[in-house]
Amino acid sequence: MGGGVFISIEGIDGSGKTTHSKKLVKWLSKHGVRSLYTREPTNGAVGRILKSIVKRRDVDSRVEALLFAADRLEHLNRIILPYLEKSYVVVSDRYVYSSLAYQTVTTGERKWVREINKFARKPDLTLLLDVEPKVGLSRIRRHRTRFEEESFLERVREEYLRLAEEDGLIVIDASKNIGEVFHEVVRVVGEHLKHESPLA
Ligand SMILES: Nc1ncnc2c1ncn2[C@@H]1O[C@H](COP(=O)(O)OP(=O)(O)OP(=O)(O)O)[C@@H](O)[C@H]1O
Numbered sequence: 001m002g003g004g005v006f007i008s009i010e011g012i013d014g015s016g017k018t019t020h021s022k023k024l025v026k027w028l029s030k031h032g033v034r035s036l037y038t039r040e041p042t043n044g045a046v047g048r049i050l051k052s053i054v055k056r057r058d059v060d061s062r063v064e065a066l067l068f069a070a071d072r073l074e075h076l077n078r079i080i081l082p083y084l085e086k087s088y089v090v091v092s093d094r095y096v097y098s099s100l101a102y103q104t105v106t107t108g109e110r111k112w113v114r115e116i117n118k119f120a121r122k123p124d125l126t127l128l129l130d131v132e133p134k135v136g137l138s139r140i141r142r143h144r145t146r147f148e149e150e151s152f153l154e155r156v157r158e159e160y161l162r163l164a165e166e167d168g169l170i171v172i173d174a175s176k177n178i179g180e181v182f183h184e185v186v187r188v189v190g191e192h193l194k195h196e197s198p199l200a
């Protein structure tokens with residue numbers, strides 16, 4: 001598998017995933033660690049179909065769940081695994097826990113969503129940026145998709161917190177300001193990498 005480390009950043013809409021994934025990759029690079037920022041949904045062939053389908057209001061949530069899982073496998077095979085082989089730290093802005101949370105709520109099929117995602121290699125470390133939906137939504141100026149409803153995100157947040165218990169996601173209080181949250185992100189990642197590799 002090479003010496004890479006796979007980190008995913010999760011959380012509801014507006015929790016700060018993109019902000020902190022990008023900051024983290026910059027920070028790692030500054031400290032001499034080869035790292036890659038990547039995200040889901042991807043810009044690959046399946047990801048593009050998925051994004052066009054997500055915009056529709058009449059889509060079957062099961063079709064959507066299957067496309068998310070397919071896009072994820074492409075992401076894993078084409079980007080994540082090759083970079084891990086090259087010993088990169090790969091930071092993914094959303095990954096399998098996004099489906100385990102969002103698609104469980106949209107389909108109501110918790111076990112099935114796990115099943116269709118069973119080929120998604122688990123990240124070595126997952127950070128859950130936890131905020132109340134009100135806070136997350138207030139940070140997003142325009143509501144872009146139907147996923148961005150407060151009551152819906154409340155249920156997604158509950159799924160995420162359940163996953164944190166079950167699968168050991170590291171929960172970070174993302175209601176604080178960016179600097180404070182990032183300090184915590186770096187602390188957790190730094191601690192993990194210390195055990196993982198002879199990083200200074
Ligand atoms: N801790 C924070 N405090 C205040 N504002 C924040 C914080 N974290 C992020 N923001 C701001 O909130 C907005 C949304 O952040 P970001 O895009 O990183 O969230 P996201 O989780 O990637 O959202 P999405 O799910 O929509 O992709 C950005 O304008 C960002 O600068």
Ligand SMILES: [Mg+2]
Nearest residue numbers: 017018019093
């Ligand atoms: Mg984002």
